[in-house]
Amino acid sequence: MSADNKNNEVIISVRDLAKHYKSKKAEIHALDGITTDIRRGEVLVIIGPSGSGKSTFLRSLNLLERPSEGTITFEGVDITSPQTDINKLRQKMGMVFQHFNLFPHMTILENMTKAPRKLLGMSKADAEAKALELLARVGLEDRADAYPSQLSGGQKQRIAIVRALCMSPDVLLFDEPTSALDPEMVGEVLDVMKDLARSGMTMAVVTHEMGFAREVGTRVIFMDGGKIIEEGTPSEIFDNPQNERLQTFLAKVL
Amino acid sequence: MGNSMLAYRVSLALPAWLTNLKDQFYVNFIAEDRYMYLAKGLWMTLKITFFAVILGIALGVVAAIIRSTHDKTVADMRPGFGRFILKLLNLIVKLYLTVIRGTPVVVQLMITYYIIFASSTNQVLVAVLAFGINSGAYVAEIIRSGIMSIDNGQFEAGRSLGFNYIQTMTYIIIPQALKNVLPALANEFIVLVKETSVSGYVGIMDLTRGGDVIRSRTFVAFMPLLAVAGIYLIIVIFFSKMVSILERRLRNSER
Numbered sequence: 391m392s393a394d395n396k397n398n399e400v401i402i403s404v405r406d407l408a409k410h411y412k413s414k415k416a417e418i419h420a421l422d423g424i425t426t427d428i429r430r431g432e433v434l435v436i437i438g439p440s441g442s443g444k445s446t447f448l449r450s451l452n453l454l455e456r457p458s459e460g461t462i463t464f465e466g467v468d469i470t471s472p473q474t475d476i477n478k479l480r481q482k483m484g485m486v487f488q489h490f491n492l493f494p495h496m497t498i499l500e501n502m503t504k505a506p507r508k509l510l511g512m513s514k515a516d517a518e519a520k521a522l523e524l525l526a527r528v529g530l531e532d533r534a535d536a537y538p539s540q541l542s543g544g545q546k547q548r549i550a551i552v553r554a555l556c557m558s559p560d561v562l563l564f565d566e567p568t569s570a571l572d573p574e575m576v577g578e579v580l581d582v583m584k585d586l587a588r589s590g591m592t593m594a595v596v597t598h599e600m601g602f603a604r605e606v607g608t609r610v611i612f613m614d615g616g617k618i619i620e621e622g623t624p625s626e627i628f629d630n631p632q633n634e635r636l637q638t639f640l641a642k643v644l
Numbered sequence: 645m646g647n648s649m650l651a652y653r654v655s656l657a658l659p660a661w662l663t664n665l666k667d668q669f670y671v672n673f674i675a676e677d678r679y680m681y682l683a684k685g686l687w688m689t690l691k692i693t694f695f696a697v698i699l700g701i702a703l704g705v706v707a708a709i710i711r712s713t714h715d716k717t718v719a720d721m722r723p724g725f726g727r728f729i730l731k732l733l734n735l736i737v738k739l740y741l742t743v744i745r746g747t748p749v750v751v752q753l754m755i756t757y758y759i760i761f762a763s764s765t766n767q768v769l770v771a772v773l774a775f776g777i778n779s780g781a782y783v784a785e786i787i788r789s790g791i792m793s794i795d796n797g798q799f800e801a802g803r804s805l806g807f808n809y810i811q812t813m814t815y816i817i818i819p820q821a822l823k824n825v826l827p828a829l830a831n832e833f834i835v836l837v838k839e840t841s842v843s844g845y846v847g848i849m850d851l852t853r854g855g856d857v858i859r860s861r862t863f864v865a866f867m868p869l870l871a872v873a874g875i876y877l878i879i880v881i882f883f884s885k886m887v888s889i890l891e892r893r894l895r896n897s898e899r
């Protein structure tokens with residue numbers, strides 16, 4: 391919101407993205423021709439009914455799902471090409487999951503430092519210093535030596551966010567980060583995400599938190615049936631929805 | 645009157661059966677240091693079991709990783725060399741599991757000794773290989789179930805940080821899987837201790853064979869064989885106790 395990012399460079403470019411799941415009976419078109427760009431510093435919010443393909447879209451961006459058709463370009467590299475080292479690119483694309491997915495056999499500090507140490511070659515001291523700094527930023531520096539099982543859901547998700555940040559990613563992908571949380575913990579996670587957005591982090595967020603979408607989003611995509619049905623600024627989407635399906639959806643969730 | 649009778653009998657001699665036992669004990673264990681057959685045999689049994697367990701776990705982990713990698717990923721893989729290799733490895737592992745689990749361990753031991761290593765004189769090595777390869781097949785299925793029990797989100801979290809497949813397995817999946825199946829693995833050790841009792845078939849002086857040698861020297865079966873059974877029982881009870889302590893500790897340590 392604070393920064394006007396309209397003219398910033400494109401960081402992720404998606405062209406004609408499709409994903410089909412073949413089952414015995416039918417072919418499911420989870421994604422059916424998605425074309426969009428994500429620019430540096432942008433907070434792209436993806437909304438839509440359940441089963442509309444939001445997760446599939448987000449997970450295609452870091453190739454957790456392999457697209458059936460189309461191309462995805464990240465920082466100028468075609469990530470779907472067999473020659474691309476996807477592990478290298480994923481280091482630059484953090485992901486935050488609905489169910490946190492912290493590593494239960496590691497302490498919080500180990501959760502956060504394992505990847506930077508093994509993948510970026512950071513020293514233990516450097517990685518821990520960075521992790522502690524990030525923990526302090528989300529108010530959890532005193533939990534560094536705790537195990538995930540000792541934390542509340544909101545704390546776990548804040549840790550998951552800073553774990554991703556430890557790799558200094560260029561983009562953060564969020565798949566319904568607050569959907570598994572008790573209502574009283576949603577706020578603390580959204581606050582961290584708002585803080586990140588203000589700091590200029592590029593984010594793609596699948597969420598049902600319309601308040602967050604309106605307040606923090608720089609652009610909103612409404613998906614249904616594997617397609618982008620409508621796309622615009624938060625005020626275009628929420629105050630002046632054009633498509634009937636979007637109007638129906640908003641009537642239900644707002 | 646009654647009292648003096650009792651005193652008389654006790655002072656006279658031990659009852660006949662007790663005297664007999666005492667003599668038997670002497671003949672079977674003390675005379676000519678025959679207890680050494682049991683001591684050395686026990687040491688041999690533990691040695692074979694220990695190294696076979698290590699080999700079994702190593703083989704089992706590899707086999708389990710191949711099997712679960714195949715089951716999880718082959719459907720999404722592009723046709724090509726990597727996919728071919730994975731399918732081939734999976735086939736080999738499946739063959740290994742089927743053959744080993746479908747034949748008696750004593751037959752495997754004899755095949756290893758008389759056919760595969762016909763020229764080798766190192767019986768212990770042969771036994772470790774035979775029992776290790778055998779155990780690996782069972783360990784593989786234990787560990788595979790452990791890997792499959794780990795939530796796929798753990799795998800995705802690892803990959804999304806930039807870890808490759810092997811790193812994700814090594815740092816994230818396998819440690820959790822092993823921890824989950826540690827009691828089952830310890831149990832496999834208990835099973836193996838008892839299974840090595842067929843080592844005598846290829847002339848190894850293990851605990852069972854030690855007792856049998858004493859029997860053949862003294863022509864009394866009762867004491868040496870009961871002693872052998874008792875020693876196995878003590879080992880098994882001891883390790884079972886350790887397993888249950890381990891289980892309790894694991895349960896308390898997290899979640």
Ligand SMILES: Nc1ncnc2c1ncn2[C@@H]1O[C@H](COP(=O)(O)OP(=O)(O)O)[C@@H](O)[C@H]1O
Nearest residue numbers: 411418419420439440441442443444445446447
């Ligand atoms: N692994 C899969 N196999 C088959 N169908 C799937 C799979 N994953 C998702 N789908 C289908 O793809 C569609 C889109 O799913 P998803 O992207 O998860 O939707 P959303 O996140 O918007 O709820 C749904 O119809 C879903 O059933």
Ligand SMILES: [Mg+2]
Nearest residue numbers: 444445446566
């Ligand atoms: Mg979803």
